[in-house]
Amino acid sequence: MPTPYDDMWEKLNLDLAAHEGLLQVLGKFYGDIYLTQEGRLKGMEYLDFVLSEVHGLRIKELQEAKAQGRKVIGTFCVFVPEELVLAADAVCVGLCAGAEIGKEAAEKILPRNTCALIKSFVGFKLSRLCPFIESCDLVVGETTCDGKKKAYEIFDEYAPVYVMEIPQMKQTCDRELWKAEVRRFKERIEEVAGKEITAARLKEAIKLGNRRRRVLQRLNQLRTAVPTPISGRDVLLINQVSFYDDPVRFTAKIGELCDELEKRVKAGEGVVPSGTPRLMLSGCPMAVPNWKLPYIVESSGAVIIGEESCIGTRNIRDLVDESGDTMEEMLEALVDRYLRIDCACFTPNKERLQNIVSMAKDLQVKGVIHFALNFCQPYAIEAFKVGRALEAAGIPMLSIETDYSMEDVEQLKTRVEAFLEMVR
Ligand code: BJ8
Numbered sequence: 001m002p003t004p005y006d007d008m009w010e011k012l013n014l015d016l017a018a019h020e021g022l023l024q025v026l027g028k029f030y031g032d033i034y035l036t037q038e039g040r041l042k043g044m045e046y047l048d049f050v051l052s053e054v055h056g057l058r059i060k061e062l063q064e065a066k067a068q069g070r071k072v073i074g075t076f077c078v079f080v081p082e083e084l085v086l087a088a089d090a091v092c093v094g095l096c097a098g099a100e101i102g103k104e105a106a107e108k109i110l111p112r113n114t115c116a117l118i119k120s121f122v123g124f125k126l127s128r129l130c131p132f133i134e135s136c137d138l139v140v141g142e143t144t145c146d147g148k149k150k151a152y153e154i155f156d157e158y159a160p161v162y163v164m165e166i167p168q169m170k171q172t173c174d175r176e177l178w179k180a181e182v183r184r185f186k187e188r189i190e191e192v193a194g195k196e197i198t199a200a201r202l203k204e205a206i207k208l209g210n211r212r213r214r215v216l217q218r219l220n221q222l223r224t225a226v227p228t229p230i231s232g233r234d235v236l237l238i239n240q241v242s243f244y245d246d247p248v249r250f251t252a253k254i255g256e257l258c259d260e261l262e263k264r265v266k267a268g269e270g271v272v273p274s275g276t277p278r279l280m281l282s283g284c285p286m287a288v289p290n291w292k293l294p295y296i297v298e299s300s301g302a303v304i305i306g307e308e309s310c311i312g313t314r315n316i317r318d319l320v321d322e323s324g325d326t327m328e329e330m331l332e333a334l335v336d337r338y339l340r341i342d343c344a345c346f347t348p349n350k351e352r353l354q355n356i357v358s359m360a361k362d363l364q365v366k367g368v369i370h371f372a373l374n375f376c377q378p379y380a381i382e383a384f385k386v387g388r389a390l391e392a393a394g395i396p397m398l399s400i401e402t403d404y405s406m407e408d409v410e411q412l413k414t415r416v417e418a419f420l421e422m423v424r
Contacts, residue, residue: 005060071194097287115373142163144378206322278363280306280368321333367396370383396419
C-alpha cells in the first residue's frame, strides 16, 4: 500500500517491498504485545504514535535537519558521549537493532554463532531495511565486545564508520586512554559536523542530556510504587524510544507522562492485581523491537519493575557533573561519567555486581531474570558471578539465554512460570 513516505524511502535506497513487510510484522507484533494491555496511561499514546511513525515522521525530521546542514550521527553503544554530538548541533540516533529480519543476509558474512544484536544491525544494512542507518553521516562504533569490534570492520565497507576505543579496565592508565579517545571523538565530530564545539554549547548539551536522564530516573522512581502503576513493557518502550526521539520533545512528553503516573500512584491505582510478583531484568540491552522476554514474563503473571541494562538503568543512573565551565572541566566530567558504566565488557566488573544487588534490594523484587543474548560471552559468562552475588543476598535468579526468534517462546514461558512458582 502506498504511503506518504515512499519517495523518501526510495531516495534512501531502501528495499521497499521488504521494508513494507517489516513494517507490517512490526505493527502486528506491537499490537499484540502493547495494545492489548489494560489500564495503560494516556501518556503512552505518545509512545504508540512515535513507534507507528518510527520509520516515517522521525526519518522525515532527520532529512529536514540534514537539509538545514545538520549531520546525523548513529551510535551502537551508550559509551559514545552523546553530549559532544549535540554540542556540534548534530542529531544523535541509537542504531542497535532488535529484530532478526536481516539475519539471513548477515549470516552470509558473519559466523552463525554471532549474537543477534550484531547480526541484526549488519542484516539491516545489507538488506537495506533501516532508514536510520541510511540517514547517517557517520556511524560510531566502539571496541566493547569482540563481536562488535570485528563486525565494524566489515560494516565499514558499507557505511562511514568511526570506532572509539573503550578501555577494558578502569585503572589510571585506562582513564587516560579514555580521555584521549573522548578528545579524538570531539575533533572527529567537529570535522563531520563542520562546527566547532564551544564550551557554551557543550554546557547546554550536558544539561540537556542530564534533563533526559532525570526524567527517566523520575519514571523509574514512580514505577516502584505499590500497586505497580505501569507495566515493565511500557517502561522498556520509553527507554527504547529515548534513543532516537528528539531529546527536548521526549523529555517534555515523559515529564507529562510522569505527572499522570504520579496522580495514579497517589490514587493507589495499579496495572496488575495486588500480590503479583515483582521482578527485575538484568543483562544485555533489549533494542527495539525486542520485547520478547518482557512479554513472556508479564503474560506469565509477574510484573517487571526494573531493568539493569543499557536500555534501562545503566544508561540513566549517572549524571554528568554540571559544575564545570571550561572545556577542560567539562571533558573531565564526561570522561568520569562515562567511565562509571558497568558493561560486562570490563574486567573485573565488581561495580555491576554491587549495582545489581543494591538495585534488587532497593526495589524489593522477588527475583531477578538475567538475560544474555545467545553467543554474548561478556554477559553470559558474567551471569555466573551475578547469580552468586544475588544468592549471597538471598535473591533468586533465573538465567536465560535466547535470541530474537520466536522458536523458544514456549520453552521460555515454562521456565519463567517455574521460576515464578518458586519465588511466590
Ligand atoms: S555498554 S552492553 S551498549 S557494549 S549482546 S553486541 S556485548 S555480544 S551490547 Fe552493549 Fe555498550 Fe556494553 Fe551497553 Fe556484544 Fe553481547 Fe552482542 Fe552486546
